[in-house]
Amino acid sequence: GGKAQPLVLDVTRSDAVRDAFAGLGRLDILVNNAGINRPQPFLDVDEKTLNLLLGLNVKAAFIVAQCAARLMVAQRSGVIINMSSQMGHVGSERDRTVYVMTKHALEGLTKAMAVELAPKGVRVVSVAPTFISTPLAQPFLEDPATRKWILDHIPMGRIGTVEEVASAVVFLASPAAALVTGSLLLVDGGWTAW
Template identity: 60%
Template sequence: MKISLDGQTALVTGAGRGLGRAIALALAEAGASVVAVARTADDLESLAQEGAGQIQPLVADVLDTAFYAQIEAMERLDILVNNAGGNKPMPMVDVDDATLDWMLDLNVRSVFKTAQAAARRMSAQGSGVIINMSSQMGRVGSPRRTVYCLSKHAVEGLTKAMAVELAPSGVRVVSVAPTFVETPMTKTMFSDPEFSRFVLDRIPMGKLATAQDVAAAVVFLASRQAGLITGESLAIDGGWTAQ
């Protein structure tokens, strides 16, 4: 069963690198016209070159109120992938106010505001899919990730509440919840044998997710084949949260 997103417009935040980049490319390959959002122009330019004319770069900051106005002003928006986010692992007792505020602003406030702007655009046209990037840490707890877990539990709750509220407008809202993903950024983390063992011992399938694993799930959830799926979170975690 071939998934086609031909004729649809998607917006992906945090699209310059890692998961966001893989997602933008996968949506473009499925036929969508993709607006790729990141703060670094060079990353977006190279992404657009890879996207074979299907990817339009947009240099913007997801914490900037002007960005939300740009979303509402789009002629059409069929798919939002609310992917931008970040983490600063540290013991809970050491979290300072600046770190707390930064993570809550990026992982919760910007996710809400971006989704809110997209919901206004989609409700006006009577259709759309909002896909929030969550994490397995939105279902469980983990040491040194207290604020990250807090923020991703918030994303899971937001997804459910938005799904219920927006369903009458023809808008679906879902989330994806990956385990640790193999990217250039996480490579240094897994060079620590103790940390690597901590993670892999908790994944029954014994391996990390890839960016392509997550991107494939996003493409499916954005498609007509997932037309009755809303308010749900798809775990891509090799069984971590099944235990």
């Protein structure tokens, strides 16, 4: 048994992130789990949406990971788990160009951080779920056409659960994954296997 401490803050405010991490002593595991999607056709994406998704899905993830890594490097141990998406490994015909771009960027960040931080005792991995039954996904899942499109892309034929994603995170944070870094764990029911 260990202790988990959630940090509730606006991760798009870099100063608030730095202040929150400054108050921590030891940090063994970071689950970098902030993200958003605002579907728009590529030709219609406005700068406000572009900045919102890049700011939260990429810049904030970078700053949070950097703050965590500084603590972990000082103690020569730790694991950073970036919450990505299956969309970081495919394209999408459903108005998700900006979201797809940000998740591809997060996968690149995960790999680059893993290479740089491995000699310092820090592992960096990502979890890439499919559509998961959460309040944020509910509007998409309630639309019959969108739900059909989603299920048609998942060979296992069902929406994922929060518990399935949490199990992947627990594995990657555990000693059982001690040699795993720079990798991702797809929790996508086979979406990316097509």
